[in-house]
Amino acid sequence: MMMSVRFEDDFLVAGTGRDRVTPNFTLGEYQAPDGSVRMHREILAAVQMLRDALDRPVSIASVRAADGLGSGKRGQFVWIESGEPTEVVAAARALLKDGTLARVEVRGARVYLEMPDPAALPALIPANALERAIQVTAAFETSGNPYHQVTGNFDGAGLSFGPIQVNFGTGTLPVLFKRFEMRSPTGLKRAFGPLWDEWQTVMKQSRTRQIAWADALSRGRGKADFDPAWKAALQAIGDTPAFREEMLAYAYDVYGRKLIAALAWLHGACPIDIGNFRCLAALYDLCVQQGSLVKAYDAIRARIASEHPQDEFALTRIAVEERGKTAGTRWRADCISRRLCILEREPVRVDEAGQRATRTNPRLYLLRNAPVKDMAKYLL
Template identity: 50%
Template sequence: MVGSVQIENDFIIGGGANARVTPNFRLKEFYRSNRRVRVHRELAAALQILRENLAASIKIDPRRPATVEKPADDGLYVVIGADDPEHLHQAAIKLLRQGYFSRCEPLDDQLYVEMPDPAKLPQISPKTAFDCGMKVTAAFETSGDPYQQVTGNFDKAGLSFGPIQCNLKTGTLQELFRYFRGEDESRLQRCFADPQDYLAFWKVLDGSRSKAVAWADDLSLGSGKHGFAQPWKGYLQAVGREPVFRQVMLRYAYDKYGKLLMSALAFLHGVSQVKIRNLRCLAALYDMGVQQGSLKKAYTAIKRRVAREQPEDEFALTRIAVEERAKKASPRWRADCLSRRLCILERQPVSVTLNGQRARRSNRSSYLLRDSGVKGLDRYLAG
C-alpha cells in the first residue's frame, strides 16, 4: 500500500483521495457520505485478490447494510457489486473457503462480505504462502504480469525472464527452459511462431554462457538496455502465458529458493527457540534468498546479536537475520537489500541508509502479505 494512505492499528483511516490502497482500489472508493474512511487493511487486500480473481471491476457501496443481521464491527465488512453478481458471489465463496472472508451474503444484486477477526486470522497453506512470497519478490524486480517479464542486458545478466528473473549469466534461464522442455516440449515449441527460431534459441541456451550473454546484449534495446527485441520478447511472453509453464516456474522457484528458506529456518531455529511461521517473516527470508543467497556469510554476526538481544518474537528474530545478512552484501547494495526486507516485514516503504547509500523500496504487491501463520510448513519444505 502506498505511503500516502494513513494507517492506524491496521485500519486505513485517511490519506489522499486518489492514493492507491491496492493496485486496483483508490482511497476515495471507500469514502462514506461524510468523506471519512475506515477499512481494515486485510479486508482491502482480500478485495484486491477478489478483483484479480474476478478479472472485472468491483464497486464498493459505503452504506451500512440495513438488512444484514449482526454485521461486523466498523471497518471489517463491506458491501460490493459487479456487472455479473453471480460470478462475483462464486469468486467470493472461493476466498471464503481460503479464509480471506468469514461471511459472504447476497443482498439483491450486491454482496456483503466480512473478514475474520483480525486477531485470529486463519492460517494459510504453504503453497499459498510460497506463491505470495514469489509474487512479492517479483514485484521488486518487475512490473506487470511477472510471468511475462522479459528484461534485456541492463545488469550484465544477458536476458532475464519470469517472476524470479532467471537469466543467461547465471545459467538459471537455461535450466528453467530445460524444465519446460521436459514438461511439454510440443507446447513449448508452439510458443515460437518460427520453428527455426526455436532451434536457434536452443543453440544459444546450449552454448557457453558468455556467448549467450553476448547474443542477448546485441538484442537488448534502449539506452539502458532494459528492453529486448522482437520476435524473441514475444516468444518468451507466450511461454509465460502458458498455465503449465507457470506451474513449472513455481516448482523451479521452490527447488531453487525453497531449500535456501529451509536452510535459513533451520539455522535460526538452532540459535533461538522462537519459531518463524508468519507469512511476512517467511516472505522476507525468501526474498533474501533470491537476492542474496544463504545466510552463511552472516552466521557469526546473527549468533552474537541473538545471544545479546534475546529476541522474543519472530519479527525481531527475522529482523536480526535480514539486517546482518544485508550488511554482508556489496556496500553499494546493502541499503537496497535491507529496505526490501523491511518493506516486507512492515508492509510499507522503509527508508534505510547504509555505507552512505540510501534506499526506500516500495512493493505494489504488499497487500498479499497477510498477518497470518503458515500451517504445515515443515512438512511442505521437507517435500
C-alpha cells in the same frame, strides 16, 4: 503505497483520497459517506486479488451494511460491481478456498465480499505462501503482472523472465525451460509458434552465445526491453497454468531450501519458531537476493546474546539487518530497507554505511499477518 497512509491494528484509518492502498484502488474509493475510512488490510487485499483474477475493472459500490449483510463488521466487508455477478463469484472461489474471503453473496448487480474474523486469520498453505512471497520479491524489481516480466540485456544477464527473473547469465532460464519442456513439450512449442526452432537452437548454445543472442534482441533504453515477438511468446508461456506450477516447483527447489537452511540455523542460534508469513517472506527475499545468512553468522549470534529477542519478529529483524550489513557498501541500506519493508508492511527508512534507502512495494497487501502451515515440512 503512499507513506501518508496509516494503519491501526491492521485497519486502514487515514490518508488522502488519492493515496493508492493497492495497485488498482485508492483510499478514496473506500471512504464512507462522511469521509472517514476504516478497512482491514485483508479486505483490501481480497478486492485487489479478485480484480487481478478477473483481469478487468472492479468498482467499490459501497462500504455500508445492507440487505442484512455487514452489520457490526465495519471494515471487514465491501460491496463491489464488476459486470456479470456470476463471473465475479466464480473468480472469488479461490479466495474463499485459501481463506482470503469468508463469505461471498450476490444481491442484484452487486457482490458482497466479507473477510474472515480479523482476530483469527487462517494460516496460509505453503504453496500459496511461497507464491505470494515470490510476487512480493518480484515487485521490488518489476511492475505489473510478474509472469509477464521480460527484461533485455540491461544488466549483462542476456534475457530475464518471470517473477523470479530466471536468466541466461546465471543459467537459470535454460534449466527452468527444460523442466517445463519435459512436463509439457506441446504447450511450450505451441506458445513459441514459429519461433520454436530458433528457441531450440538457442537452448543448445553456450551461455556466452545465449547472452549474445539476447543482446541482439534487446531493445529500448539501456536494452531493458526485448523484441516484441519474442516478448509476446514468453508472456504467453507465463500465462500457462502448467508453467506457473513448474516455476513454483523450481522456486521451491532453489530458494525454498535456502530458506529452510536459514530457518534451521536461526532456530539453533535462538530457539524461537519462525512461522509468521511476514517473517518468512522477509527471509525468502533475503535468500533470493543474498543467498544465505552465512556471512552474518557471528554478528547475528552476538546480537542475539546482547538483545535476547523475545519473538519471531525481533529475531527475524536481527537476521535481516545483520546480513544486510554484509552487502556491498552501496547496497547495505537498500537490502535492509526492503527486508524491513516486508516485515513491517510499510516503507522503512534505513541509514547505513553513508547511504539512505526507503524501499516500498506495491504488493505489501499480500503479506497476511498469519502463520504458514508446516512450511519446513513442505519444502524439505
